[in-house]
Amino acid sequence: MSEIDVKDIQRLLGMLRAIDVGLIVLDEDFTIKVWNDFMTNHSGIRGEHVIGTNLFDRFNDLPESWLRNKTRSVFQLNNSAFTTWEQRPYLFKFKNYRPITGTADFMYQNITFLPLSSADGTVDHIGMIVYDVTDVAVGRLALEQANKELKELRKSAH
Amino acid sequence: MPTKILITDDSSFARKQLTRALPSEWDVDVLNAADGKEAIDVLLKDAPKVMFLDLNMPVMDGYETLEAIIKQDIEVIVIVVSGDIQPLAVERVTEMGALVFVKKPIKKEELSEVLRSHAIFDLNAKVVAAKSTKALTTLVSETVKTDTQEGYQEIANVAMGRAADLLAKLLDSFVVMPIPLVNVIEVSELRMAIQQVDDNDMVSGVCQGFIGAGIAGEALLIFNEASYEDIADLMKYVGDIDEAVQVELLMDIANILIGACLKGIAEQLDISFSQGHPLVIGRHVKVDELLGQNASRWKKTLTIEMGYKIEDKNISCDLLLLFTEDSIEPLDELVSYLID
Numbered sequence: 132m133s134e135i136d137v138k139d140i141q142r143l144l145g146m147l148r149a150i151d152v153g154l155i156v157l158d159e160d161f162t163i164k165v166w167n168d169f170m171t172n173h174s175g176i177r178g179e180h181v182i183g184t185n186l187f188d189r190f191n192d193l194p195e196s197w198l199r200n201k202t203r204s205v206f207q208l209n210n211s212a213f214t215t216w217e218q219r220p221y222l223f224k225f226k227n228y229r230p231i232t233g234t235a236d237f238m239y240q241n242i243t244f245l246p247l248s249s250a251d252g253t254v255d256h257i258g259m260i261v262y263d264v265t266d267v268a269v270g271r272l273a274l275e276q277a278n279k280e281l282k283e284l285r286k287s288a289h
Numbered sequence: 290m291p292t293k294i295l296i297t298d299d300s301s302f303a304r305k306q307l308t309r310a311l312p313s314e315w316d317v318d319v320l321n322a323a324d325g326k327e328a329i330d331v332l333l334k335d336a337p338k339v340m341f342l343d344l345n346m347p348v349m350d351g352y353e354t355l356e357a358i359i360k361q362d363i364e365v366i367v368i369v370v371s372g373d374i375q376p377l378a379v380e381r382v383t384e385m386g387a388l389v390f391v392k393k394p395i396k397k398e399e400l401s402e403v404l405r406s407h408a409i410f411d412l413n414a415k416v417v418a419a420k421s422t423k424a425l426t427t428l429v430s431e432t433v434k435t436d437t438q439e440g441y442q443e444i445a446n447v448a449m450g451r452a453a454d455l456l457a458k459l460l461d462s463f464v465v466m467p468i469p470l471v472n473v474i475e476v477s478e479l480r481m482a483i484q485q486v487d488d489n490d491m492v493s494g495v496c497q498g499f500i501g502a503g504i505a506g507e508a509l510l511i512f513n514e515a516s517y518e519d520i521a522d523l524m525k526y527v528g529d530i531d532e533a534v535q536v537e538l539l540m541d542i543a544n545i546l547i548g549a550c551l552k553g554i555a556e557q558l559d560i561s562f563s564q565g566h567p568l569v570i571g572r573h574v575k576v577d578e579l580l581g582q583n584a585s586r587w588k589k590t591l592t593i594e595m596g597y598k599i600e601d602k603n604i605s606c607d608l609l610l611l612f613t614e615d616s617i618e619p620l621d622e623l624v625s626y627l628i629d
Binding site for chain 2: 204207208210211212213214215217218241243262
């Protein structure tokens with residue numbers, strides 16, 4: 132991209148808004164700076180109502196100390212962090228994306244925390260990416276359950 | 290008369306890199322040593338004025354070398370050049386008489402500045418002497434093949450140092466780093482490549498894929514479960530170390546070590562990697578089971594093994610970077626740019 136086309140950037144922004152993963156940008160005080168459509172639609176709270184407010188004020192059921200812990204190393208060490216549904220099934224309590232045929236009550240989430248640095252190189256914002264991994268999680272849990280039952284069956288057969 | 294200087298590093302790649310970073314106007318006679326023991330011999334025999342010293346070396350490491358220098362009352366200006374950039378490492382070597390500590394890999398401008406600010410060599414204050422190119426030409430003529438192997442070793446060393454630095458900050462402790470091991474092995478020999486873990490240790494494993502610039506692979510963290518208690522203690526987790534806390538700790542360590550290591554490697558090669566989401570691949574298993582369950586489609590793999598231990602604590606883990614066979618060629622090419 133030698134010449135930056137404003138229209139290309141608009142198209143890119145349009146995709147970021149519509150992409151089917153959650154995108155959030157937070158500053159050091161956990162003020163919400165970016166909130167895309169995925170977040171709006173799953174939380175039921177529109178961007179204009181959350182941008183500029185504090186994440187923990189807005190969502191008071193979030194595990195605050197856990198989240199502060201996870202993000203500390205991202206800010207301080209300028210290093211990405213990943214959390215998986217095995218650690219914590221979800222951060223934002225969203226409904227299952229398939230409310231009729233899905234078996235889980237909520238959306239399992241993997242989360243990536245990215246350091247975002249300003250022009251002088253200091254990390255003053257973080258980007259959070261929220262992935263819906265419900266299908267993977269449900270599949271894995273079902274497999275583990277099946278294995279457990281198989282083991283017990285084998286035991287009782289002896 | 291040229292100034293005699295001694296470069297001590299087990300990696301000939303690192304010695305060459307440093308030799309090239311020397312100000313070309315500096316009239317020097319470069320002597321080389323591959324470990325502390327060789328270095329002491331050279332110090333006693335040739336009495337160089339300045340010594341560049343690596344910390345992680347076999348036979349006799351940098352700390353032991355500094356000790357020997359003090360004990361034998363050898364007069365030499367010591368500049369420590371290390372990939373281990375933990376603040377405590379800097380503090381230790383300075384206490385042991387090193388004049389200055391510089392971070393690997395050092396750039397020409399940085400080195401000139403260090404030499405100038407410590408009044409070892411000032412470009413402007415001296416008349417430009419005839420270049421001492423003898424050492425350089427003999428060094429460059431060595432074969433490329435050993436160069437790339439040494440290159441991997443050195444890149445791994447620097448990346449490992451950065452990861453150790455972050456881990457040390459996270460845990461507020463000193464991280465002991467052995468020399469990283471670089472090997473091209475059959476996947477079936479993977480178990481043998483892992484030297485830090487005993488057969489009977491119970492381990493947990495996390496793996497994370499990475500890809501970029503034609504290079505792909507997986508980072509595999511093997512975490513000794515005996516370490517949980519001490520890690521929890523250092524990270525100020527309170528309460529029971531239940532299953533959930535164990536996974537948290539495991540992921541925290543994996544995030545730091547894998548992230549910093551990959552970033553360290555990518556930065557040196559001037560590329561960037563995309564990282565997939567990490568996956569817990571086994572818990573409460575022996576290392577054989579961990580690797581056995583996760584058999585691979587690749588025959589050969591380039592492995593870099595980095596063992597980490599925390600000083601005075603019962604904490605150890607092993608980070609393996611496994612590169613696919615078809616990554617070796619693009620990697621070789623990138624490493625060869627570093628040498629030219």
